[in-house]
Amino acid sequence: MAFHSGFVCILGRPNAGKSTLLNALVGEKLAIISPKPQTTRNRILGVIHIAKQKRRSGGQVILLDTPGVHRPDSSLGRKMMGEVREALGGSTLVLLIVDASRKFSQADEFVLDIVKKSRTPAFLLLNKIDLLRGDKGKLLPIIDEYRALYNFQEIIPLSARKREGLDVLLEKIIQALPEGPRYFPDDQMTDQPVRFMAAEIIREQVLFATSAEVPHATTVIIEQFEEATKLTRIAAAIYCEREGQKGILVGKGGQMLKKIGTAARLQLEKMLGARIYLELFVKVKSDWRDSHEFVEEVDWRRQLERLAGSQKSGF
Ligand SMILES: Nc1nc2c(ncn2[C@@H]2O[C@H](COP(=O)(O)OP(=O)(O)O)[C@@H](O)[C@H]2O)c(=O)[nH]1
Numbered sequence: 001m002a003f004h005s006g007f008v009c010i011l012g013r014p015n016a017g018k019s020t021l022l023n024a025l026v027g028e029k030l031a032i033i034s035p036k037p038q039t040t041r042n043r044i045l046g047v048i049h050i051a052k053q054k055r056r057s058g059g060q061v062i063l064l065d066t067p068g069v070h071r072p073d074s075s076l077g078r079k080m081m082g083e084v085r086e087a088l089g090g091s092t093l094v095l096l097i098v099d100a101s102r103k104f105s106q107a108d109e110f111v112l113d114i115v116k117k118s119r120t121p122a123f124l125l126l127n128k129i130d131l132l133r134g135d136k137g138k139l140l141p142i143i144d145e146y147r148a149l150y151n152f153q154e155i156i157p158l159s160a161r162k163r164e165g166l167d168v169l170l171e172k173i174i175q176a177l178p179e180g181p182r183y184f185p186d187d188q189m190t191d192q193p194v195r196f197m198a199a200e201i202i203r204e205q206v207l208f209a210t211s212a213e214v215p216h217a218t219t220v221i222i223e224q225f226e227e228a229t230k231l232t233r234i235a236a237a238i239y240c241e242r243e244g245q246k247g248i249l250v251g252k253g254g255q256m257l258k259k260i261g262t263a264a265r266l267q268l269e270k271m272l273g274a275r276i277y278l279e280l281f282v283k284v285k286s287d288w289r290d291s292h293e294f295v296e297e298v299d300w301r302r303q304l305e306r307l308a309g310s311q312k313s314g315f
């Protein structure tokens with residue numbers, strides 16, 4: 001029986017629930033989640049392995065979670081939208097996910113426009129139906145509005161957080177995928193290096209612990225990652241843009257940094273199944289979000305290239 005596979009891009013406004021959906025479908029926490037917009041800054045790949053069944057061939061769905069679609073006003077924003085375009089460009093199917101508890105707006109039209117221009121077959125996912133409290137009638141105007149604007153292959157109501165409607169979605173995705181190769185080995189779920197996932201877990205704790213501009217002005221770079229049999233040593237730099245933000249991140253007597261560090265360490269120990277020694281530093285890099293160079297430096301693919309380079313040169 002034929003093997004079906006393909007790349008499927010999850011697209012939508014910030015906060016629609018894209019990363020929650022990725023994690024729910026793959027069954028692993030691959031992407032960090034928060035109520036704050038622009039939590040996801042890279043495209044995040046997750047593989048769903050479909051086992052062969054009596055009447056169905058096996059397959060592989062390669063999901064690409066993306067940063068929320070917005071009009072960028074910084075180097076970071078432009079980089080994020082570049083990640084969206086790249087993910088969309090290589091996909092055979094796009095899942096446009098919207099928050100069904102909110103009215104259709106201009107921002108939704110902007111996202112829809114990107115889908116239209118891509119000419120990629122698309123499903124419309126009406127997420128967060130758990131918030132409608134049984135009032136499913138609210139879905140109808142949204143469905144009508146979208147249906148009039150684009151010829152969606154499927155329109156599927158669901159709740160990524162409550163895992164409702166996901167079986168139907170997955171079934172429809174598999175049906176839409178062409179015959180294709182096995183892109184990833186059976187035990188691989190993502191292409192993200194553990195190092196980068198560790199940086200994201202630390203950033204997630206910063207998102208939880210801080211508010212206003214601080215979460216947006218923060219990025220995390222792993223400076224040391226040494227796995228030993230008894231203890232994994234991780235040293236990470238939390239970058240922010242201003243001395244004032246550094247003050248908030250460190251906190252009175254270092255309390256805030258300690259809180260972030262403890263929470264992140266517990267999460268990392270769960271993810272890696274190992275004991276962790278975590279060291280955090282806070283550094284200031286003025287207006288880094290407007291620095292193309294630094295934004296590239298934060299990209300884990302660039303970091304990997306540099307690491308490979310330094311190993312070759314004997315570092
Ligand atoms: N009530 C509800 N909340 C959801 C659902 N899916 C995601 N969320 C919440 O919406 C917020 C944004 O989710 P996230 O996955 O980070 O959105 P993204 O920015 O599109 O990746 C988080 O607080 C999620 O817990 C859902 O189905 N129902």
Ligand SMILES: [Mg+2]
Binds near residue numbers: 019020039040067068
């Ligand atoms: Mg996200």
